[in-house]
Amino acid sequence: MRKALLALLPLAAALIHPAAHADTTDLFTITGDSSTYTFTLPQQFTFPISLHLVTVPTLTTAGTIDGVGSKTFDVTFFTGIGNTGDSLTFNDITLAGPPLISFISQTGTPGNLFDTAAINSGSYQLIDLANSIKGPDFYHLTIAPETTPINPPAVPEPATLLLLATGTVGAALTRLHRGGRPIPTKP
Known part of the structure; x- marks a missing residue:
């Protein structure tokens, strides 16, 4: 026994x-205006549904500008998930382009609904119309999936x-x- x-x-x-x-994240690399911006965001996220034009709550992340670290980015997606165009705001720059996020599922009760979306990996050409004097400024965005390895605990569990x-x-x-x-x- x-x-x-x-x-x-x-x-x-x-x-x-x-x-x-x-944790699965997506690496964003944005090149334009003579700079390269890099940061990571979660591959999937959930947010409350408030308007027909969906404004995903701002995601704050750390990243680099031209290889210099310790920069903070506030990233916001404006989308009508599934529509033909989206915009992405980061570092006070608003860029328009193709859909960058896709709908996955909806949870909750009427009046308290939440969408879960995933960031679409790939390469995109985005346009900054607001800050251009001579015409549109073009930015190149690459979104690549990556896996952040877990850190082993310093003290035994x-x-x-x-x-x-x-x-x-x-x-x-x-x-x-x-x-x-x-x-x-x-x-």
Whole structure:
């Protein structure tokens, strides 16, 4: 009976321990106006439905401008998901172009609905009409999926410590039960 219980302890610890996973993000690279902007956003996100023309709440992220890090970007998508055009605002620049996000699902109750959308990876030509004096300024956007690896914990997790402790106690009890004698082996 004891052997069966001791054999189940590692299984129980494995079931208690949560599975680790990596976060999926999209890497945005925008080139235009003699600069290159890079930042990441979650590949999928959920937001409340408020208007027919959907304004996705602003997503704040860190990134680089011309390779210099520690820049903060407030990114907003304006879209009629599934329509022929979208706009993207970042760093006080508003760019128009093809759809950049796609509808995935809707949840909630009437009056309290939420959409889940995914960012469309690919390469796009975007236009900045607002800040141009001589005509439209063109920007090139590349959206590439990436996986952010999880960071291993610096301190062992409780489930790991529990597994180590139960294994040690089990080994000690087995040794005491046998009177400190080594376990016999069969020839």
